[in-house]
Amino acid sequence: MAGDSTRARILETAGEVFAERGFEAATIRDICEAAEVNLAAVNYYFGGKEALYEQALQRAHLRDVRDENPHVWDHGTPPEEKLRLSIRQLLAQLLSMSDDPWEARLMVREIMNPTPAGKRMLRDRFSKMFQELQETLDEILPPDMPDHRRHQIGFSIIGQCALYRSLAKVIPLMIDEAELQHYYGVEELAAHIAQVSLAALGLAPPLIGRASGQAAEKAKGGRPIVTHTEHRRILPSLPRKGTP
Amino acid sequence: MAGDSTRARILETAGEVFAERGFEAATIRDICEAAEVNLAAVNYYFGGKEALYEQALQRAHLRDVRDENPHVWDHGTPPEEKLRLSIRQLLAQLLSMSDDPWEARLMVREIMNPTPAGKRMLRDRFSKMFQELQETLDEILPPDMPDHRRHQIGFSIIGQCALYRSLAKVIPLMIDEAELQHYYGVEELAAHIAQVSLAALGLAPPLIGRASGQAAEKAKGGRPIVTHTEHRRILPSLPRKGTP
DNA sequence: ATTGACTTTAAACGCCCGTTTGATAGAATC
DNA sequence: GATTCTATCAAACGGGCGTTTAAAGTCAAT
Numbered sequence: 001m002a003g004d005s006t007r008a009r010i011l012e013t014a015g016e017v018f019a020e021r022g023f024e025a026a027t028i029r030d031i032c033e034a035a036e037v038n039l040a041a042v043n044y045y046f047g048g049k050e051a052l053y054e055q056a057l058q059r060a061h062l063r064d065v066r067d068e069n070p071h072v073w074d075h076g077t078p079p080e081e082k083l084r085l086s087i088r089q090l091l092a093q094l095l096s097m098s099d100d101p102w103e104a105r106l107m108v109r110e111i112m113n114p115t116p117a118g119k120r121m122l123r124d125r126f127s128k129m130f131q132e133l134q135e136t137l138d139e140i141l142p143p144d145m146p147d148h149r150r151h152q153i154g155f156s157i158i159g160q161c162a163l164y165r166s167l168a169k170v171i172p173l174m175i176d177e178a179e180l181q182h183y184y185g186v187e188e189l190a191a192h193i194a195q196v197s198l199a200a201l202g203l204a205p206p207l208i209g210r211a212s213g214q215a216a217e218k219a220k221g222g223r224p225i226v227t228h229t230e231h232r233r234i235l236p237s238l239p240r241k242g243t244p
Numbered sequence: 245m246a247g248d249s250t251r252a253r254i255l256e257t258a259g260e261v262f263a264e265r266g267f268e269a270a271t272i273r274d275i276c277e278a279a280e281v282n283l284a285a286v287n288y289y290f291g292g293k294e295a296l297y298e299q300a301l302q303r304a305h306l307r308d309v310r311d312e313n314p315h316v317w318d319h320g321t322p323p324e325e326k327l328r329l330s331i332r333q334l335l336a337q338l339l340s341m342s343d344d345p346w347e348a349r350l351m352v353r354e355i356m357n358p359t360p361a362g363k364r365m366l367r368d369r370f371s372k373m374f375q376e377l378q379e380t381l382d383e384i385l386p387p388d389m390p391d392h393r394r395h396q397i398g399f400s401i402i403g404q405c406a407l408y409r410s411l412a413k414v415i416p417l418m419i420d421e422a423e424l425q426h427y428y429g430v431e432e433l434a435a436h437i438a439q440v441s442l443a444a445l446g447l448a449p450p451l452i453g454r455a456s457g458q459a460a461e462k463a464k465g466g467r468p469i470v471t472h473t474e475h476r477r478i479l480p481s482l483p484r485k486g487t488p
Numbered sequence: 489a490t491t492g493a494c495t496t497t498a499a500a501c502g503c504c505c506g507t508t509t510g511a512t513a514g515a516a517t518c
Numbered sequence: 519g520a521t522t523c524t525a526t527c528a529a530a531c532g533g534g535c536g537t538t539t540a541a542a543g544t545c546a547a548t
Contacts, residue, residue, distance in 0.1 A: 159407030166410040202450025
């Protein structure tokens with residue numbers, strides 16, 4: 001009776017646990033306990049831990065494809081603005097946190113720490129992310145630029161974003177709490193990365209323009225750019241005890 | 245008799261294995277077998293796996309500090325050139341491969357995947373890397389630029405470099421073999437990242453200058469910049485079967 | 489009420505891990 | 519030469535893991 005429900009419950013819980021701890025660190029004992037299901041249920045319904053993980057990945061892949069709004073630009077949005085929005089979306093996805101659905105977090109984890117099981121899906125998903133960025137870039141880059149330069153420029157943008165995920169544990173060791181609070185939200189970082197990238201491309205003033213490095217910031221000086229969406233911390237803050 | 249020698253042999257082998265597989269995946273059985281030492285020797289000499297790992301980390305830290313040439317610039321080297329060299333060194337370190345000493349590789353692994361045991365050392369080491377880059381940047385950035393902008397610019401450079409490490413498994417899925425071979429060596433990537441960074445700062449022409457995106461490349465068009473040091477592959481190449 | 493397929497359960501299996509033990513042999517100390 | 523310390527060894531311990539098993543429970547169809 002509850003048979004179908006238990007299967008669903010296992011998958012749901014497993015997705016959560018896998019997204020949080022990764023395939024290896026997650027144990028089916030933890031999953032079954034959290035799902036309030038007998039230990040043997042995973043093998044009964046899925047045939048094993050790895051098969052369960054593949055199911056979770058596949059579901060994450062499907063939901064990710066379904067939910068994603070494929071960038072409906074306002075008609076006539078200038079390419080630089082599209083790039084800004086692409087960067088913001090990419091960064092937000094990479095920095096998805098525990099209040100985001102596990103499907104998104106599992107996807108990012110699979111990109112940053114690939115497992116053999118997810119290789120095929122990884123190729124699909126990541127190449128899609130990459131090509132979307134490249135399409136936006138292609139409206140900016142001159143048509144005679146060779147492919148390898150387009151790719152490297154794309155990687156320079158992705159790299160700037162991915163850093164705040166891959167070094168999320170390390171950055172708080174260097175930056176003090178107050179600075180983290182004020183300048184390391186998704187919006188601030190996205191604005192910075194877009195500014196750097198556009199400046200490099202020649203579509204925005206260079207970072208060290210005339211008087212101050214803030215020359216390229218649009219409006220009232222000094223304050224960071226804060227947009228309409230909510231402000232949230234993206235990096236864990238570790239205890240600071242002064243530099244030893 | 246061979247007592248001192250076995251201790252050294254264990255540490256050496258353990259460093260190699262830890263650097264290659266990480267703390268968790270490495271087993272003391274593997275280490276002892278590779279070191280041709282009895283299984284109990286690790287506990288006899290070091291007191292446990294974690295203590296052995298800490299010893300390996302500490303040794304990597306010390307040797308790293310000792311070996312590192314603290315950037316003896318030619319007198320009067322322009323700041324842009326210093327930045328280029330800093331980027332190249334950072335990238336080379338992040339992409340250290342199996343023919344590099346395990347100390348360097350273990351250090352990078354600890355930065356990218358921190359363990360609780362290495363937290364203190366991580367703070368020392370990474371903050372040193374970061375501050376060295378910052379010092380180079382400080383010669384370029386205007387003195388009135390606030391700290392948080394300096395840091396973000398530093399992270400933008402580090403991010404571009406770290407990408408080729410953190411996504412080393414994924415990039416070959418997007419880029420075909422030939423392009424990897426020609427354009428993803430340390431020198432080529434360092435040149436690209438320096439060009440992007442300097443262009444963003446306004447110290448080099450933007451990537452899309454006048455006619456072609458190659459405007460900023462110094463000399464003969466089309467060909468990638470290849471310097472004096474040896475050319476080597478930095479990313480694993482996975483089988484390509486055409487885009488499915 | 490009985491059947492029979494589906495589901496749930498507690499217990500155990502087999503494996504790998506880090507660690508411990510107790511014996512053995514050699515060197516050092518007296 | 520007897521004793522103590524040091525180093526090595528094979529073997530086992532205890533725990534966590536994924537997986538398996540066999541019995542018990544559930545429920546609609548007969």
